[in-house]
Amino acid sequence: MSNPYREIFRAPGAKGFAAAGFIARLPVAMAPIGIVAMLSQTHGEYWLAGAVSATFALTNALLSPQISRLVDRFGQSAIVTPATLISVVAFAALMAGANQGWPTWTLFLSALFAATMPSMPAMIRARWTELFRNRPELNTAFAFESAMDEMMYIAGASLSVGLSVSLFPEAGILVNTLLLAFGTAAFILQRSSEPRIAPAEQRATGSAIRLRPVQIITLALIFVGAIFATAEVSAVAITRELGQPDAASLVIGVYALGSFVLGLVIGALNLTMPLQRQFAIALGVIALTQVPLLFAGTVPLLALAVFLSGVAISPTFITAFGLIERRVPESMLTEGVTWVMTGIGIGMALGAFAAGWVVDTFGARNGFWVSVVAGVVALATALVSQRALARERREATPVALAQPAE
Known part of the structure; x- marks a missing residue:
């Protein structure tokens, strides 16, 4: 092979x-x-x-x-x-x-x-x-x-x-x-x-963010970015509370490792399932695997829970960018991808702020409630948008593309 x-x-x-x-x-x-x-x-x-x-x-x-x-x-x-x-x-x-x-x-x-x-x-x-x-x-x-x-x-x-x-x-x-x-x-x-x-006659006008697929995927990945940042903030807070602050870097490294490995595995497969369904499944795995984080009371259990919670991050990104490539006109591709990257960054900023506030107000272990809520909202966004994400890209004239895609 x-x-x-x-x-x-x-x-x-x-x-x-x-x-x-x-x-x-x-x-x-x-x-x-x-x-x-x-x-x-x-x-x-x-x-x-x-x-x-x-x-x-x-x-x-x-x-x-x-x-x-x-x-x-x-x-x-x-x-x-x-x-x-x-x-x-x-x-x-x-x-x-x-x-x-x-x-x-x-x-x-x-x-x-x-x-x-x-x-x-x-x-x-x-x-x-x-x-x-x-x-x-x-x-x-x-x-x-x-x-x-x-x-x-x-x-x-x-x-x-x-x-x-x-x-x-x-x-x-x-x-x-x-x-x-x-x-x-x-x-x-x-x-x-x-x-x-793209030739001038094939060039779309307006911004890619006006297209429905870009809006949906960017919104979903804002919440995924929030999960990513919450893991970092909460891991630091919990390991400090457990008296092992040096373990925070190990826990965060394990989080990225799970995502890194599964992402490479997914990339080696030739999956035939529609991308919008893969996207929803990946977000479903993310939402489900946030729950064990609430019950991790030791550093080893925290590392294991964080590893599991991160495994679907890369598959989510892979399917998200695949959807952008297939649903956004070629003349808007770079901007469409950038909006998704921007969504991740905004989510990380908001997630870090929200998790920090929750940790300060309700304690270190409760910081992961931000991850749980963000995971559920991200999944809901993908589920209610399956029909919109299933629509094929329309290579229309610039005039037609000036309006938001339905």
Whole structure:
């Protein structure tokens, strides 16, 4: 039996853009926590560090879909290059401001401009789609990308904090900026795999978020993102309550491991079940596996429950991006993928806030109620939307696409 992952990398240019893309996307995980690690050391105020980091994250969540919309219209090279250049210069200014004690407003301004950093996971998925559109290999490619996203969050956050703590405060953001600059340059220079630009007469108008499938999937993944963040916050709180705070990193690592492994397995299978049904099943598994978290009273039981609760995260992402590829017009693909990525990020921010409030108010063990509620809402969203998600993509004229898809 052939290895499906070996097969997708036989495509011309696949190895090159995948390798460069992994380097270029590490800043997605490195930047927010790197800003906190840097400013908390240089200024000694966590509120300031958190506020600047939140400014970057929320602005990036708003700007990324707009940048991707321009990419769909004008191409990756034309848009990603200047957007990245602005972000790199802004990160440099942020480091200088932190090191030299510039006024506080300069830190927030630098964070705003740094948020022009493009959504590299969306750019990479667009290239895979260009290679394998309407072919089973695309499912394998999306599975690989979901696994790489898991590695990105694990490796990126750890690398950023580790560098800042062990070397000097700006080290994490410095490496973040270098990876963003060189990784993106290496990615953009590979022009042969860049997705083609749709002809003007086939180009859709309006935003992808006006399309019903994008709205549904983004909403569902906001709640999945909340589950992801709640696991991290609650794991830290519970292990501290149990007197084993060092175990938090192990528990969180196990969470990502379960998702990573099952994602690779799903990618190797050629499932024939409709994607919208796979999406609902994956969300059903997520909702069901949140319940044991409420009863984990020891670190080993917590690690086991967290492992089980994470196994369906990657399959959910795989089917979500597969639905976007099949239900969104080709001329809106990058923006559609970016909206879903934005939904995950928004969910993580909201989930971290909600879980933190619940932990502070009702105790560490009750933080996982946020996961239970989010899982149920995500599943309900998918179940009531099965008919809408089952409708095939309509490659219509720009005029027809200007209205929300029904």
